[in-house]
Amino acid sequence: MTYCVGLKIDRGLVFMSDTRTNAGIDSISTFRKMHVWEEPGERVIVLMSAGNLATTQSVISMLDERTKAVSERAPTLLEMPSMYQTARLVGGVVKDVIANSAPVGQKADSYFNASFILGGQIKGTEPRLFMIYPEGNFIESSDDTPFFQVGETKYGKPIIVRTYDKAMSFAETVKLLLVSFDSTLKSNLSVGLPLDLLFYQKDAFKVGMKKRIAQDDPYYRTISDGWSNALKQAFKALPDFPES
């Protein structure tokens, strides 16, 4: 499995993904699940993937136009007039790749399935965030649902539901995502370090920060240990059940 979260805040977009892939419990590897296309001053596009690795790698390769010679590549992805068109393009590629893998046409429940979180901004438009389904269709985030998760989403959802605030700073949002990822890492072996973090500041039209967070990252250690302790303290501070 996988765990990826894309989150929209007033100041921009924040993305985090793990890097573990597994084909059975005895076949574990590390692969990047966060992919970025950038045209400084013009657009930034981030795509995170969960699901069948052959499918997700194919989709990325197709979007990169790796079927062409290196000199001839000019990804159509970077020519779309809007993020909505970008999502349509990605959705179409996803659908094609899955259809080509399935032996007799696409099945919604196929093992070749993959889901994607797409976010970014194109000059002249607002930052936007989408979730793209294996069927190629997609939904966009809104004020009511300002974040998307793919993969092992459940362990880390309660903390996001409880503490998200669209006025958050990037620094706070990264903290929130690390807590959410740490809860997931502690509960599920199929999600693993290192983590990829990216944030994009609204109207910057370039990647704000991109960082790989490994086991020994001092801030990650602070959050992981600190959150365990903080939870225990918070738990202790609540009144016990009145037995009588």
Place this chain on the structure above:
Amino acid sequence: MTYCVGLKIDRGLVFMSDTRTNAGIDSISTFRKMHVWEEPGERVIVLMSAGNLATTQSVISMLDERTKAVSERAPTLLEMPSMYQTARLVGGVVKDVIANSAPVGQKADSYFNASFILGGQIKGTEPRLFMIYPEGNFIESSDDTPFFQVGETKYGKPIIVRTYDKAMSFAETVKLLLVSFDSTLKSNLSVGLPLDLLFYQKDAFKVGMKKRIAQDDPYYRTISDGWSNALKQAFKALPDFPES
């Protein structure tokens, strides 16, 4: 879906289950998922179920011997010499009921599936806790894994993993379970109030406390609101991501 947790502590056993069942999102009902058989001074047996309601109700009815006239019922369940034998009996009934529902023999992935948490104590033996699978086989809790969850287990797992301590009092354990259930309730519509709570004190051979916790339960409100606030405080207290 469902959410049930059975937890073993030094002082005994604690059980909590929700009461929501749904057959599609537009067909929601409330059913008790916690069932108790008690022979004061002799044994206490608690069974919680998740899965197909027809299956789980059949299993309970069979164990209650409801195929017989009321006057002739003397549940075999109350005559087993050990909790291990009790788990075998329940597992056998589960397997039979599922096999009878499936059109052409049992499939592991059947829609008629159900899982159970069984716990209790019989005079002369220790309190024991089991998890029973749809196939009828089962596992027992240990010091390493002192709790079992069935149903929507993921949202509420991190807090149990982090704060469980076998030396906990009943009052603290109930607090822990309520926090775990509250996280699940806030994240998943298929788990719903009221909750059933039961605790069994080691060597008491009678139910210690059995209570239904509804939306307006003052202690539940305290925990639900208090935990949200405590989490926010704990989160605030952690250092933000150093952006530089």
